Amino acid sequence: MRLTTKGRYAVTAMLDLSIHASEGPVSLADISKRQEISLSYLEQLFSKLRKSELVASVRGPGGGYQLSRALDAIFIAQIVDAVNESIDVTNCNGKGNCNNGEICLTHHLWEDLSVQIHKFLSGISLADLVARKDVQQVSLRQQEQQEEFAHIGDRINVISSSRLN
Amino acid sequence: MRLTTKGRYAVTAMLDLSIHASEGPVSLADISKRQEISLSYLEQLFSKLRKSELVASVRGPGGGYQLSRALDAIFIAQIVDAVNESIDVTNCNGKGNCNNGEICLTHHLWEDLSVQIHKFLSGISLADLVARKDVQQVSLRQQEQQEEFAHIGDRINVISSSRLN
DNA sequence: TTATACTTGACTGTAATAGTAGGGTATTGC
């Protein structure tokens, strides 16, 4: 099974996109700042998300990414699938040649688990996550922190411009 | 989450041990042959399984490993836990400092998934696996293959000893 | 036409897995 930072980053970024969807296209630079994910890394992830047609891009100034479907039509499993190859947990990637060209002792066990995980992540949509209270709390906190940073940014600008004089 | 060949090997080996439990202590060399797992690697895994008190060792000729509990008292989650550190899938290892020292947007989602996986693997015992038809079939196949190899081994012995004359 | 922001590909550091090697120690049976 492959469920690492990669898949988690993708889901987090997509959730960020969902939350700020009403403000028009969201730039990766914004997501990068809010979620503390490297911009270049986000670019790679969104390249895959775009190929899986989960997001659409808008180029140029004011551009960014948009969800290409409704919030309740995008499921976590799809996002994880888009950036990882699969969430198959068998040794042989489902081929069934894990022991001497035939299946190994535990092949079906891992197959069952794969189904289980997929079922769980397929049952949760972005709409479900956005509606969660803990998600809303974290989002609010991030917004406050960003405003705080903006203030500090202003002050730095003042200082540096006064130095320029 | 960490569910790789390591954990799968451990479960496969423990299942092999379960199936051959009636024949007395099972040597790692036998498991290595049957399940196609490197002997040295098995030794490392069983060192951890022993420390977790899932198996007990018998030294000397005719020795090997035995389960230290009944088949229905050992669960897959325990085996995976013994060789991997955890089956936690959050970014922060459950610490909750994944975003700016506080939890990230998707922290609770991954926590939920961790619980789900753990619950699934905790619900399956070695006894359950041994009782499965597909497991019995694979085990039978492995036994036949080993007898076949033994025959070939005999023939090689005959040839080499005749050459020695 | 310029700044913005997406797009792409090549490249690198790092960490864990997967596997190897080689030394031990305990125990049994001759």
Add this chain to the structure above:
DNA sequence: GCAATACCCTACTATTACAGTCAAGTATAA
């Protein structure tokens, strides 16, 4: 006793995938 068996332990290596960087593009809105 001593040789064979099989566990026990440590250090080492190769590989792989993730995670991240860098640098060059292209499309588009203002």
